[in-house]
Amino acid sequence: MKKARLMQGNEACAEGAIAAGVRFFAGYPITPSTEIAEAMAKLLPQHGGKFVQMEDEIASMGAILGAAMAGDKVMDATSGPGFSLKQELIGYAACAEIPCVLVDVQRVGPSTGQPTAPSQGDVMQVRWGTHGDHPMISLCPWSVRETFDLTVQAVNYAERFRTPVILLMDEMVGHLRERVELPEPEEIQVYPRRKPKKTRAEGYQPFEPDEDLVPNVADFGQGYHIHVTGLIHDDTGFPVGSPTVTEKAIKRLHEKIDRAADEIIRTESYFMEDAEYAVVAFGGTARTAYEAVKNMREQGMKVGLLRLVTIWPFADKVIEDLARKVKGIMVAELNYGQVVHEVRRAAQGACPVVLCGKYNMKSFEPVEIEAEIEKMVMDVEGGRA
Amino acid sequence: MAELTRSYEKYFRQNRLPHLWCPGCGNGIVMKAIVQAIEKKGLTQDNTVIVSGIGCSSRASGYMDFDTIHTAHGRAIPFATGIKLSRPDLNVVVITGDGDCTAIGGNHFIHGCRRNVDLTVVLFNNNIYGMTGGQASPMTPLGGKATTAPYGSVDRTFDACALAEAAGATYVARSTAFHVQHLTDMIAQGLGSKGFSFIEAMVQCPTAFGRRNKFKSPAEMLKWMRDHSIMKAAWDKLDDMKKGEAAGAGKFPIGLLYASSGGELDYDAAYDQVIERAGGAGK
Numbered sequence: 287m288k289k290a291r292l293m294q295g296n297e298a299c300a301e302g303a304i305a306a307g308v309r310f311f312a313g314y315p316i317t318p319s320t321e322i323a324e325a326m327a328k329l330l331p332q333h334g335g336k337f338v339q340m341e342d343e344i345a346s347m348g349a350i351l352g353a354a355m356a357g358d359k360v361m362d363a364t365s366g367p368g369f370s371l372k373q374e375l376i377g378y379a380a381c382a383e384i385p386c387v388l389v390d391v392q393r394v395g396p397s398t399g400q401p402t403a404p405s406q407g408d409v410m411q412v413r414w415g416t417h418g419d420h421p422m423i424s425l426c427p428w429s430v431r432e433t434f435d436l437t438v439q440a441v442n443y444a445e446r447f448r449t450p451v452i453l454l455m456d457e458m459v460g461h462l463r464e465r466v467e468l469p470e471p472e473e474i475q476v477y478p479r480r481k482p483k484k485t486r487a488e489g490y491q492p493f494e495p496d497e498d499l500v501p502n503v504a505d506f507g508q509g510y511h512i513h514v515t516g517l518i519h520d521d522t523g524f525p526v527g528s529p530t531v532t533e534k535a536i537k538r539l540h541e542k543i544d545r546a547a548d549e550i551i552r553t554e555s556y557f558m559e560d561a562e563y564a565v566v567a568f569g570g571t572a573r574t575a576y577e578a579v580k581n582m583r584e585q586g587m588k589v590g591l592l593r594l595v596t597i598w599p600f601a602d603k604v605i606e607d608l609a610r611k612v613k614g615i616m617v618a619e620l621n622y623g624q625v626v627h628e629v630r631r632a633a634q635g636a637c638p639v640v641l642c643g644k645y646n647m648k649s650f651e652p653v654e655i656e657a658e659i660e661k662m663v664m665d666v667e668g669g670r671a
Numbered sequence: 672m673a674e675l676t677r678s679y680e681k682y683f684r685q686n687r688l689p690h691l692w693c694p695g696c697g698n699g700i701v702m703k704a705i706v707q708a709i710e711k712k713g714l715t716q717d718n719t720v721i722v723s724g725i726g727c728s729s730r731a732s733g734y735m736d737f738d739t740i741h742t743a744h745g746r747a748i749p750f751a752t753g754i755k756l757s758r759p760d761l762n763v764v765v766i767t768g769d770g771d772c773t774a775i776g777g778n779h780f781i782h783g784c785r786r787n788v789d790l791t792v793v794l795f796n797n798n799i800y801g802m803t804g805g806q807a808s809p810m811t812p813l814g815g816k817a818t819t820a821p822y823g824s825v826d827r828t829f830d831a832c833a834l835a836e837a838a839g840a841t842y843v844a845r846s847t848a849f850h851v852q853h854l855t856d857m858i859a860q861g862l863g864s865k866g867f868s869f870i871e872a873m874v875q876c877p878t879a880f881g882r883r884n885k886f887k888s889p890a891e892m893l894k895w896m897r898d899h900s901i902m903k904a905a906w907d908k909l910d911d912m913k914k915g916e917a918a919g920a921g922k923f924p925i926g927l928l929y930a931s932s933g934g935e936l937d938y939d940a941a942y943d944q945v946i947e948r949a950g951g952a953g954k
Contacts, residue, residue, distance in 0.1 A: 338756060341778050348752075352722070382740075511716060513733055514739070
């Protein structure tokens with residue numbers, strides 16, 4: 287029998303990283319993500335890996351990208367202001383195709399905001415925080431065990447697509463303690479670092495895309511003498527000031543993720559079979575939404591929950607199908623309204639989409655979500671939505 | 672006549688040359704000094720990584736036939752830290768400029784020194800932001816002209832070597848593009864020194880600095896370096912008043928300015944002890 291442990295979400299994230307093969311973590315303390323760095327500082331040396339506390343969030347992001355190029359699987363964790371500081375190098379990782387996982391344990395913003403209070407206000411920053419066109423993969427756990435699993439998944443996606451992946455947590459899940467049974471190492475699938483398929487003599491080009499459009503970039507110290515840059519580059523890795531190369535490069539960065547989007551995008555449905563109304567939620571808020579929906583089902587209301595496990599790329603098709611099935615969708619999120627705009631876009635007017643937002647330092651109570659669902663139902667039935 | 676030996680040419684990506692630097696620029700001199708130092712110390716192209724930031728100096732990485740990474744502005748030292756800690760067997764050389772290292776990357780610079788990671792950092796000091804067309808840097812001399820200091824700079828300058836020493840670098844040296852052999856020796860010694868080695872290489876930027884600051888030609892700038900540098904041994908013989916007078920006249924010491932007696936562990940060695948204390952094995 288597996289050993290059950292009482293574990294915090296942030297600790298599960300660190301355990302997941304170790305299980306996925308992360309052997310380098312650079313970080314800077316920031317509430318409410320600090321426990322991840324603390325756990326990594328303890329765990330990594332036990333596994334022959336290294337933890338470095340850097341001088342700021344930018345430096346820690348730079349250090350993980352360097353270590354990734356030298357062959358390590360890498361992770362970094364932050365929150366709020368630290369996440370803002372990391373944006374430039376997230377873009378660097380996207381452009382130079384360096385695999386890395388960044389955990390953002392969301393807190394109330396803007397600015398220093400409310401450091402210890404929960405929020406889900408970084409969803410759009412995850413997608414658009416760094417400048418320029420780039421794709422993004424972001425996963426959002428709602429439990430301690432799922433934090434472990436999605437951390438492993440995040441590392442695997444980072445390695446497979448050679449791209450930054452953001453594990454989007456929130457304070458509720460990060461600081462939640464639950465009984466968990468972690469999988470045995472042999473049960474965990476780990477995506478290995480991609481390797482060059484050609485020698486230099488065979489004309490190896492570090493950024494030449496493989497069949498899945500992802501390049502097999504050599505790690506440093508393998509004799510390939512590769513060049514890595516955040517300037518737009520061609521397959522050789524060297525910068526080129528060419529419109530054709532620029533267009534091709536930006537397109538490929540997107541297409542390597544778009545192609546696999548159906549596989550990456552994961553959602554979960556609860557009580558949806560005959561639902562006439564749906565709640566869309568993610569992360570810690572989805573737990574409350576689940577309670578609310580369950581309570582309303584007990585009262586005979588045909589309402590269901592769609593939980594976004596993958597936040598980016600966005601679950602456009604799932605939402606579009608949902609919008610055609612139900613009379614109304616309510617997005618419950620702990621912010622002033624972010625995902626609601628994406629849901630509205632994806633619903634393409636097939637049904638009304640309303641927001642149940644909150645931004646007062648408190649997480650939702652089930653009754654609040656229930657009341658908003660009732661309001662939506664009344665508005666839709668009364669022709670007001 | 673015997674053919675000149677140019678054994679250092681193999682260290683360059685010939686297909687990436689000629690470089691983009693302006694005629695008369697000193698960056699090529701320093702870049703060549705780096706590869707000659709690498710050759711002198713017997714480092715190989717396979718076990719050496721060149722890390723650079725952003726700016727004129729930092730374009731050097733693209734011309735050098737090693738594993739190279741042209742990082743983000745100011746961030747070369749954090750990237751290099753990650754590379755070195757991940758692969759302690761690799762030699763990691765950082766190429767940076769005065770803006771890159773002492774302005775946007777200033778905090779990373781001092782913490783790199785403090786951690787004493789085994790890196791060799793070569794600062795190309797041209798006293799100006801060259802790539803963006805001549806804005807004042809933290810190393811533009813007081814009163815010096817720049818596009819953002821049209822009436823002369825009122826910002827005081829950093830002494831990057833004093834900063835490195837104070838922050839904990841274990842090898843600190845300065846040389847110039849005029850003193851090519853000396854510069855090569857200073858870099859070679861830095862490569863051979865365990866821990867954070869810092870070499871400030873003064874270079875001429877005729878385009879963005881020289882022409883706004885009464886230097887008629889690149890050669891005049893090199894002559895200025897010759898006439899204003901004082902070898903460390905001679906500098907040490909000056910009393911404090913004479914040193915003050917010399918500094919007031921724009922003179923500066925070159926040579927090995929500081930080398931630790933070797934008491935400190937470099938970061939890799941210190942971290943090996945951490946892994947041992949944690950009971951960890953290999954990755």
